[in-house]
Amino acid sequence: MQASVSSLYTPHPPHTIFRSNSDIQFCGLRREALGFQSISQFRNGESHRIGIVSTKPRSGKLTVFSASAAADNGSRRATSFDYDLVIIGAGVGGHGAALHAVEKGLKTAIIEGDVMGGTCVNRGCVPSKALLAVSGRMRELQDEHHMKALGLQVAAAGYDRQAVADHANNLASKIRGNLTNSLKAIGVDILTGFGTIVGPQKVKYGKVGFSENVVTAKDIIIATGSVPFVPKGIEIDGKTVITSDHALKLEFVPDWIAIVGSGYIGLEFSDVYTALGSEVTFIEAMDQLMPGFDPEIGKLAQRVLINPRKIDYYTGVFATKITPAKDGKPVTIELIDAKTKEAKDTLEVDAALIATGRAPFTKGLGLNNINVETQRGFVPVDDRMRVIDADGNLVPHVYCIGDANGKLMLAHTASAQGISVIEQLTGKDYVLNHLSIPAACFTHPEISMVGLTEPQAREKAEKEGFEISIAKTSFKANTKALAENEGEGLAKLIYRPDTGEILGVHILGMHAADLIHEASNAIALGTRVQDIKFAVHAHPTLSEVLDELYKSAKVNPHVSKSVSEPVSV
């Protein structure tokens, strides 16, 4: 799940995403000719590639986004190093970086101390999607009202827990296999063991108790990811007090489960557990549930995903002590008020899932050998993912991507950061725009977002002295959504009425996770509302929700007042 690599609760990653990017030139296709051309400008000239050519306004360099994969690892062999690039960690970030590195002709090795695929494939995004696929169908089959409205009659739905768990596990192994094969196919060396940086451009690896090998590399990427964060006082037994790692195995479905943390991870699991018959209690330290979401989306999410379900919640409380079930006693959870620290309540439940975010996995990396100090475990980096040492200087040849740097803890962020590093290594100054990275929560219905939330946009607008406007459309007005009898949902666009710049898009509704990319691409490419509103959408499709959203936006260079005020009475 995206969820498992996000941190919406504690600890917060270094707050880097919203800083001013005005001095950075993003790679973009805006106002440039798009076209397919056959070019052979690459080293060795071994193949003709089809690519999208973009002329970067400032430098005028040619860039190719190639769609074809390179055939061999390291045709451009380093002279004095074992490898051009060594990546520590074979998760989604390391994998994405490795594929791109080979394509760019770098001789690449990847070091993995655990299983290939990392959190996303084995304990996160991937298996959780299998569980959510089941929960979505269960929910649909159990919703008599919905079925009746469609004219369907279905006998009572049931499930086989083990079979559901197997589905998740099989999916993970399949994806893990695919990922491993894709690396092997292009000749990336997979080195087994935990990697440690022993000095500049030098990494040792090996399994505990076995002999260790040392390899040299021109450049090193740290992509070691994260592990579930467990606050102090909480005792994980893996059976009744669990993290997402255990929950994804679905070893049992408790009658009543408390979920600590109401970010993506917690929310997705509440969707799974309630569909399978559990009752859920959320424990959230913030004053409201789903603190990471746009408030309006959060409010609707609460109305759609929380209130009608067998879920209750405590907000503004910390779980200070959680004791696993033992000797016939239930799991006990001691709650204190987040502000006054006074004891508030004690819960007795059948299980507790700790979904309080994720902590970077950066121990044993040998960072002290290159004078790097982690910040709450995160590896400090600049906006080009270059590692910063304890004195504030850049460490040459060492990069850190993904959850380990904490910029934006999402699988696809890691991969995108990896690609941006490879671009720099191969001579192109490419800075990833984190504001164009979409995020999704795969509940039923789904939630997705890209860019700024409304409060963030308002803050930015105030600081920089511009106006913002909001446009909203409902799934209730969408033909396809109504045909599916899934009219519940909202799409929201935050934009600048003076320039038409898209600042953020938030969607709650059927297939929201698939719908967001039109908006994230628009942000990445700098497409303005007044331009994208002429793009054609097939009818009838859910994508028309966004079409309508763009069309309802009012861009006017002279507009000075926000057009959408809250409806008042």
Added chain:
Amino acid sequence: MSSHLLHSSFIPTAPPSLRRRPGCASPLPRTPLLVQSKIREIFMPALSSTMTEGKIVSWIKSEGDKLSKGESVVVVESDKADMDVESFYDGYLAAIVVDEGLSAAVGSTIALLAETEEEIALAIAQSKKSSSSAPAAPAPPAPTSDAPKVFDEMPSPAPAVKASVGTNALGSAEHPASEGGKRVVASPYAKKLAKDFGVDLKGVFGSGPNGRVVAKDVEAVLAAAKLSGGGAKVQASEPPKPSGVELGSVVQFTTMQGAVSRNMVESLAVPTFRVGYTFTTDALDALYKKIKSKGVTMTALLAKATALALVKHPIVNSSCRDGKSFTYNTHINVAVAVAIDGGLITPVLQDADKVDIYTLSRKWKELVDKARAKQLQPNEYTTGTFTLSNLGMFGVDRFDAILPPGTGAIMAVGASQPTVVGTKDGRIGMKTQMQVNVTADHRVIYGADLAAFLQTLSKIIEDPKDLTF
């Protein structure tokens, strides 16, 4: 026994949100309310250019709640979307004029907003005056923020019921999880139900792990409260109205009631007779207590026992189709009569002799859920070969059932009650006993057949170890 049987037809079961609240009987205000200065009206807003009327999805605030400017008060569904409607002013939500689930034209008043707490009463008076058909209903609650929520959500007879739920602590047992009553441990859904129906969880007996109150405990309390409505427990002095029925009116049968009527008349063509028997149920009760936690219901146990007895007496499982022959049924399908909203249906536990008790209990729950949702398929309620009807949970000690056409026999089951009995060795003791009364088609089943069947059943019930094989 399961509470579904308590859903009798004369108790309104519409969700509370669909009911009107006393004091605002008019769903749509016919004329804009005339209100004085400090009491403001909240209008149905126009949420889109094409909107002519809006439906109230839910009131986020309750009457008496304090409102701040900009706070969401109500969710309105327009032709396009559900939107939160926010308050323009600070004040108190004095009266809700249009209830959840109802629609109102754009621009009409949906609630009244009082500026100060003192003005709430005034606003209520205003709203009542303008409601043309306000009945002599109990006065609305004192409009303080801690007013019992139930007044907002229950129909007029309900507050009385609520009172009995709250004060007469059904099941005085204080559950172990409560630390001497200081704390209530209740599952999220149980809490939700309790809140929706105004049940005080403190008095509810918890049957879940460690005495936790779970949803079915709350449902049981609600069912019991409904039953006792109008009984001695009700505190209100006014005689409770037979709820949901308009006196003096003629109401057509529903399809289901029509079918019941036809079957009842048809049954007169069958020559029936009755045989009664008294069972001692101490052993059965003990077994039930033991396996209740595994989801086994008394209905399933009785059906299972009956099916096992029928195996030995195939004649009692037979029927007479044409008046000339016995039809010996291959399967033992025990139908159990269930009262549902506005009628009666007999979901069938198929092959009750072969299916184990746990599966049978699950199956029963599934059938009842479907019956309530009116989703039973014909083969799930027409294939019974023997019928059970149980009114024991009402305290009925014995009754007489009408034989459903097409079957051979039906057994009417009374309450299991502690009874003083003389034993063969001349002593007097307490035993829990239950009376049954079987009605059978005498064309195929004779007195001796029934007697032998009941004797077998009695042995099974008094020594029920075979039920859980």
